[in-house]
Amino acid sequence: MSDRRSSSYALAYWALRALPHLxxxxxxxxxxxxxxxxxxxxxxxxxxxxxIIASIWELYVLDGTIYPHFLIxxxxxxxxxxxxxxxxxxxxxxxxxxxxFKRYVSPYAIVLNVTPGIALTPVVIAWFGYGMGSKVALAAxxxxxxxxxxxxxxxxxxxxxxxxxxxxxxxxxxxAFLKLRVPASLPLVFAGLKIGLTTALIxxxxxxxxxxxxxxxxxxxxxxFQLDMGSSIATLLSMTLIGLLLxxxxxxxxxxxxxxxxxxxxxxxxxxxxxxxxxxxxxxxxPETEAASSK
Numbered sequence: 001m002s003d004r005r006s007s008s009y010a011l012a013y014w015a016l017r018a019l020p021h022l023x024x025x026x027x028x029x030x031x032x033x034x035x036x037x038x039x040x041x042x043x044x045x046x047x048x049x050x051x052i053i054a055s056i057w058e059l060y061v062l063d064g065t066i067y068p069h070f071l072i073x074x075x076x077x078x079x080x081x082x083x084x085x086x087x088x089x090x091x092x093x094x095x096x097x098x099x100x101f102k103r104y105v106s107p108y109a110i111v112l113n114v115t116p117g118i119a120l121t122p123v124v125i126a127w128f129g130y131g132m133g134s135k136v137a138l139a140a141x142x143x144x145x146x147x148x149x150x151x152x153x154x155x156x157x158x159x160x161x162x163x164x165x166x167x168x169x170x171x172x173x174x175x176a177f178l179k180l181r182v183p184a185s186l187p188l189v190f191a192g193l194k195i196g197l198t199t200a201l202i203x204x205x206x207x208x209x210x211x212x213x214x215x216x217x218x219x220x221x222x223x224x225f226q227l228d229m230g231s232s233i234a235t236l237l238s239m240t241l242i243g244l245l246l247x248x249x250x251x252x253x254x255x256x257x258x259x260x261x262x263x264x265x266x267x268x269x270x271x272x273x274x275x276x277x278x279x280x281x282x283x284x285x286x287p288e289t290e291a292a293s294s295k
Contacts (some may be wrong), residue, residue, distance in 0.1 A: 018020040041183070043229060051230035052237075055231055059234055066219070066238055073204055073231060076132055080139020081200035081246075088144045092151035094180070102152075117203055121210045130232035135207040142203035143196035150192025152261040154185025197246045205239060216242070 029049045035041045036048040043051075059066040091109070095102035119137060127133035158181055166176045209218025216239050223232040 019027040022216060041171070044229065047230040047233060052233050055228075055234035056229040056237070059231065059238075065233070066216075069214055069216050069219045070238055070242065072214045073201075073208065074130070074241070074245075076135040076204040076207075076215065077139055077197075077201045077242065077246065079132075080136040080204060081197050083136065083141050083144035084140035084200060085196060086145050087140070088147035088192075089151050089189070090198070092148050095152050096155035097177070106133060109145060109148055112141065117142045118206055121207055124207065125211055130211050135204045135212065138207040139200040139203035143200035146195040146199065147189075148190045150195070151185065155181055156189030157188075158184065190250070192248050194247060194254070197250050198243055201239070201246065202244050232254045 031051060032041075032046075033048045036046065057272060062228055064291065078203045092106055124138045124141070125134045161182075163176060166180055185293050197263055203216070207219040208215040209221060212218045217234055220235040220239070221233055223229075223235060
């Protein structure tokens with residue numbers, strides 16, 4: 001019951017935070033519509049909200065044109081992000097464990113980062129072809145660096161007092177790495193994953209702009225060439241929707257994994273563990289719960 005109440009409070013909190021932005025948008029839309037209808041803003045450049053809403057209705061409800069393109073771009077982004085994150089975290093772990101490995105890998109990672117992703121697009125397409133492979137590859141390349149840097153920084157930032165305590169208790173290098181350095185690095189790792197996930201979307205869409213037969217980027221190019229700006233902006237909002245879905249999915253995972261950073265989530269996990277402990281040991285509380293209740 002208390003967990004459900006905490007979730008209700010969280011939803012109410014986010015609803016209250018979103019309310020001012022929603023009210024501002026509702027106040028802006030009539031002004032925008034009036035500015036276009038009176039000719040103050042050229043409709044060819046900026047379509048009225050009514051046209052954008054009609055295009056959204058057509059793309060999502062009447063024709064359903066957006067769904068296959070939406071799914072293709074989402075698949076390219078997630079696949080590229082998964083590959084980039086796997087490579088980045090693996091190299092970050094190896095660099096954290098070996099100074100020699102770090103000295104040889106870091107310069108190449110920096111060179112890859114300072115090279116503009118859009119400049120790599122023709123080369124990536126030449127290597128991987130015009131299909132989904134080139135989009136996944138570019139998404140992986142662009143998402144690699146922020147994940148690598150954040151993961152490596154988190155693994156190298158170790159609290160010396162905690163490390164000395166681990167050593168005094170007889171912890172091995174492996175135990176100190178897995179039980180101390182990895183958990184301590186998770187906040188920075190997830191920060192890098194959030195950035196990498198959004199940059200993976202940029203890489204996939206840029207590759208679609210360059211050469212593709214399907215995807216949200218292709219659909220937006222098509223509408224732009226037809227000067228159908230209402231549908232073009234509706235497609236752009238679909239890209240935003242993909243980014244929001246991916247970002248908040250990673251935010252949800254961050255909230256579940258790195259739960260100790262948030263007081264409310266830490267309390268929920270603590271109560272859940274206390275219930276499991278009580279069920280396992282016949283109603284007796286865990287030592288941590290007893291200590292917390294005695295304070």
